[in-house]
Amino acid sequence: MTKLRDELITLAHGSGGKSTHTLVEQLFLEELRNPLLEELGDAAVADGLAFTTDSFVVKPLFFPGGDIGELAVNGTVNDLAVAGAEPLWLSAGFVIEEGFPQDDLRGIVRSMARAAERAGVAVVAGDTKVVERGSADGLFVTTAGVGRMRATFGAPRAGDRVLVSGTLGDHGFAVLVARGDLRLEADLRSDTAPLNRLTASLAELGTQLRWMRDPTRGGLATTLNELAGAARLAVRLDERALPIRPEVAGAAEILGIDPLYVANEGKLVAVVAPEAADDALARLGPDAAIVGTLERDPPGLVLLDTALGGSRIVDVLVGDPLPRIC
DSSP, X not given: OOOOOOSSOOGGGGSSSHHHHHHIIIIIHHHHOOHHHHTOOSSEEETTEEEEEEEEOOSSSEETTEEHHHHHHHHHHHHHXXXXXXXXXXXXXXXXXXXOOHHHHHHHHHHHHHHHHXXXXXXXXXXXXXXXXXXXXXXXXXXEEEEEEOOOOOOOOTXXXXXXXXXXXXXXXXXXXXXXXXXXXXXXXXXXXXXXXXXXXXXXXXGGEEEEEOOOTTHHHHHHHHHHHHHTOEEEEEGGGOOOOHHHHHHHHHHTOOGGGSOOSSOOEEEEOGXXXXXXXXXXXXXXXXXXXXXXXXXXXXXXXXXXXXXXXXXXXOSOSSOSOO
16 A cells, blocks of 8 residues: 655645545544545445535636536535435535625525536535635635435446446546636536436446446546456456547647546446446436446456557556646
8 A cells, every 4th residue: 555655735635546545545544444434435325324525626616517616516416426325415615715706606606506406405504614815715615415325236247347428528628728727729618417317327227236436536547446446356448439529639639638537527437237238328328338348357457448459557647637626
């Protein structure tokens, strides 16, 4: 296991990659250890309920396709949904910088209300803090959620299929371009959206549904590395099957950033039994794709069969090419 050697916290510790995992396992888990936390899932599951929490520090607060309020609701709903739960209630905490425009705050809260209605959940509790000018970069939002478990997962096994519900990398590149640091002429919009209706449909597959996650920080690559490590299996991806918009592929090529490592906020990755793959694909909709297969060897690794006929290891993200994406 990688040791936490850094004396100071860096942006890489928030990337969702190797540095984040090391920080979580060697500091937070070490100090707060308990059986539920040891699972290190998107949500803790006990007594038929799922519970999750998340903080949102996206920059800018408003971006094509959404804003921090909608992102916060959808992010928490989705963490519950991919854990196999029906999301029910959310709480929201706001850290507001002195001088923040009230009209912007109202717009963000209205956006949260619309997102909650769309997802079929209610924001039932909250908290507000105001800090000195220059202390919060405008607004930070923390949400927590509770849901009722409804999915019964089977154990992942060799031969299972890996599916994604739609195109990859949309959110991360949309936010990056919205910052205005890059003059890219591309119509990029965030994919932020609730996933609970899709996950409810997949739950009807019973134990033929093996596993679900939403590939947010660290992207699909990091998410599948977590699967491979936990299941002690290999994941083999087909590069030609990966759904990536031409605009995203173009921006990725210009910036030298692999879309597999870029955050998604309205997509899920699922593993299903091979005999259920076509059914699951139909349930996920027209943009979904079967992108890979679980194999016995080499355990713990994610491999990509490239369009050129070669193969390469897809490792966990090391640095943070796109900080403050969510």
